[in-house]
Amino acid sequence: MFDGTPDEISKLVEPGRVHRRVYTDNNIFELEMERIFGRAWMFAGHTSQIPNPGDYVTSDIGRQPIIFIRHKDGKPKVLLNRCAHRGPKVCNEPCGNAKALTCLYHGWTYDTDGSLIDVSMPEGAAPHFDKKNFGLAKAPRMGEYRGFVFVSLANKGVSFNDFLGSMKANIDDLVDRAPDGEIMLDAGIHRYFFRGNWKLQVENVLDSYHVPYSHASTVNKKGEQFSRREGDDEGAQVVEGKTEKTADAWKGRRSYVVDFGHGWTSNTELKEKERSSPAYDAYKVALAEKVGQERMEEILVPEFHNSLLYPNCSIMGLNIHVRIIRPISTDLTEVTVYPVRLKGAPDEMNSANIRLLNVTHSATSFVQTDDLESFRRTQVGLQSLQSEWIDLSRGMGEEEPDPHYNATRESAMHEMAIRAQYQAWLHYMREAA
Amino acid sequence: MDSLILPTTPAAGGIEGIDREPFEKFLIHEGRLLDDRKFEAWMELFTEDGLYWVPSTQDQPDPFNQASLFFDDRQLMKTRIERLRHPRIHIQTPPSRTNHMVSNVIVEEADENAESFLVSSSMMMGEYRLDVQRFFMGRQFHRLVREGNTFRITLKRVNLINCDSAFEAMAVPI
Numbered sequence: 079m080f081d082g083t084p085d086e087i088s089k090l091v092e093p094g095r096v097h098r099r100v101y102t103d104n105n106i107f108e109l110e111m112e113r114i115f116g117r118a119w120m121f122a123g124h125t126s127q128i129p130n131p132g133d134y135v136t137s138d139i140g141r142q143p144i145i146f147i148r149h150k151d152g153k154p155k156v157l158l159n160r161c162a163h164r165g166p167k168v169c170n171e172p173c174g175n176a177k178a179l180t181c182l183y184h185g186w187t188y189d190t191d192g193s194l195i196d197v198s199m200p201e202g203a204a205p206h207f208d209k210k211n212f213g214l215a216k217a218p219r220m221g222e223y224r225g226f227v228f229v230s231l232a233n234k235g236v237s238f239n240d241f242l243g244s245m246k247a248n249i250d251d252l253v254d255r256a257p258d259g260e261i262m263l264d265a266g267i268h269r270y271f272f273r274g275n276w277k278l279q280v281e282n283v284l285d286s287y288h289v290p291y292s293h294a295s296t297v298n299k300k301g302e303q304f305s306r307r308e309g310d311d312e313g314a315q316v317v318e319g320k321t322e323k324t325a326d327a328w329k330g331r332r333s334y335v336v337d338f339g340h341g342w343t344s345n346t347e348l349k350e351k352e353r354s355s356p357a358y359d360a361y362k363v364a365l366a367e368k369v370g371q372e373r374m375e376e377i378l379v380p381e382f383h384n385s386l387l388y389p390n391c392s393i394m395g396l397n398i399h400v401r402i403i404r405p406i407s408t409d410l411t412e413v414t415v416y417p418v419r420l421k422g423a424p425d426e427m428n429s430a431n432i433r434l435l436n437v438t439h440s441a442t443s444f445v446q447t448d449d450l451e452s453f454r455r456t457q458v459g460l461q462s463l464q465s466e467w468i469d470l471s472r473g474m475g476e477e478e479p480d481p482h483y484n485a486t487r488e489s490a491m492h493e494m495a496i497r498a499q500y501q502a503w504l505h506y507m508r509e510a511a
Numbered sequence: 512m513d514s515l516i517l518p519t520t521p522a523a524g525g526i527e528g529i530d531r532e533p534f535e536k537f538l539i540h541e542g543r544l545l546d547d548r549k550f551e552a553w554m555e556l557f558t559e560d561g562l563y564w565v566p567s568t569q570d571q572p573d574p575f576n577q578a579s580l581f582f583d584d585r586q587l588m589k590t591r592i593e594r595l596r597h598p599r600i601h602i603q604t605p606p607s608r609t610n611h612m613v614s615n616v617i618v619e620e621a622d623e624n625a626e627s628f629l630v631s632s633s634m635m636m637g638e639y640r641l642d643v644q645r646f647f648m649g650r651q652f653h654r655l656v657r658e659g660n661t662f663r664i665t666l667k668r669v670n671l672i673n674c675d676s677a678f679e680a681m682a683v684p685i
């Protein structure tokens with residue numbers, strides 16, 4: 079029997095290791111849906127996806143379907159996509175524009191803020207029936223930062239502001255690159271799935287240790303990965319060409335963690351000075367025009383490689399995109415990747431970013447496909463009962479404070495970031511909903 | 512790029528007076544090269560400025576402003592194929608086995624000199640790897656230019672019926 083008592087949960091995470099059951103046990107998965115995905119601040123959409131009143135996008139938070147919609151009054155709303163009558167999903171399209179939302183079953187009609195405005199054959203309603211009590215449920219709490227809309231499905235808990243904390247800088251780092259100071263998540267999506275637990279992808283986001291081996295097939299004879307940025311014809315040095323040993327440049331990467339399991343990795347030194355192409359040069363001009371030369375140079379220093387807002391939102395600074403990791407079941411996970419368009423940047427620059435993402439983070443990409451194979455094989459391997467534990471001990475004891483970021487830092491070749499994720503996991507999971 | 516845009520209402524049965532057979536033969540050959548994992552030879556079917564495009568939405572207007580499943584020029588095709596040849600490409604260890612079927616070939620457009628063509632066909636690719644078999648199905652469009660007895664591809668666009676679904680990792684071109 080597994081009841082999810084604080085005691086039982088605590089036993090699953092030890093210093094430097096976690097129990098295999100956190101990836102394989104259906105009871106634990108159910109608790110995660112309640113205690114993590116039902117509680118933490120979750121990405122619901124970006125305001126650029128719904129520019130006009132009535133515009134909506136549907137998606138899911140964990141397993142719960144939602145509607146991200148702009149109400150008549152111009153404000154974004156996050157509604158649960160479930161008819162208040164007998165339960166069908168009301169909005170069935172991935173996106174669209176609606177004056178009102180009507181359920182297919184008996185035709186109840188909801189306003190764009192979820193309130194129930196019309197019930198067919200109202201004469202049959204029970205005497206105590208009051209439309210006010212039957213709107214589409216709203217996400218209890220909503221927060222927005224620079225167009226990113228997050229919701230918490232719990233009535234109380236840490237505020238959005240506190241949850242985001244210093245990770246605002248990671249969002250700023252991306253959004254400030256847009257000459258108009260706004261990004262747009264309106265360039266379609268990549269969507270892929272893998273037969274493995276959601277945490278395998280989340281852990282991978284800040285794991286630079288796997289890159290030289292896992293992504294060997296993306297590295298040329300000189301040991302460099304293919305270029306992942308417009309205007310840069312060389313990619314990062316991953317391994318030493320001849321020996322295929324991890325390159326010193328790669329080893330120099332650091333990872334950082336802050337509260338709530340959030341963190342990021344730094345970039346390998348990239349050739350900023352030499353970075354140039356017609357699209358990139360035009361972009362620099364556009365950015366400098368808006369923010370000035372000095373600020374432009376500051377903005378374009380690639381500070382963050384990949385940032386994680388635990389539990390499931392990754393923001394990549396290198397080849398820019400937002401990625402949402404959605405658990406479907408213990409061993410099935412869906413990932414949605416949103417290309418980012420920088421508002422005010424030349425079309426060629428945005429187009430170059432979109433095209434690069436096709437080969438780095440799509441279902442067909444050169445990079446992500448090998449990760450997906452690792453996740454799938456891990457899920458299979460973890461069925462083995464011969465060993466109870468997953469080792470996450472690399473670099474234990476080498477964590478150090480980073481005064482600049484007010485964070486804890488470590489070599490990104492180590493596993494500090496994943497250990498921090500499990501501290502956050504414990505924090506959510508020990509407390510009954 | 513106009514060449515990426517396809518006619519919406521082709522003539523029923525295609526253009527009169529143009530024999531479908533050479534086109535059919537070419538398309539069957541193209542699929543066969545992929546099935547035989549002769550990726551380099553497949554790439555050589557494309558002109559130097561040839562493009563391979565698999566959109567990720569229905570009626571996707573262009574590959575420049577929206578994500579695509581594949582949008583490769585020759586340079587990207589080359590990188591993709593070099594990776595497919597790498598001994599440590601984990602997603603192809605073991606490799607996929609595929610089979611292409613091509614039918615319902617229609618010559619949709621031909622220029623006056625019968626030198627360049629737009630040909631559409633129904634395609635299905637079965638892929639098997641590690642106990643999982645899946646199918647890709649759709650209508651593909653080839654822009655072809657005549658070269659000697661055969662053709663070269665300036666554009667291959669595959670409109671999958673499930674282009675906007677979530678996919679498990681896809682390593683080989685469709």
Ligand code: FES
Nearest residue numbers: 161163164181184
């Ligand atoms: S179930 Fe939606 S109207 Fe009845």
Ligand SMILES: [Fe+2]
Nearest residue numbers: 282292445449
């Ligand atoms: Fe990876």
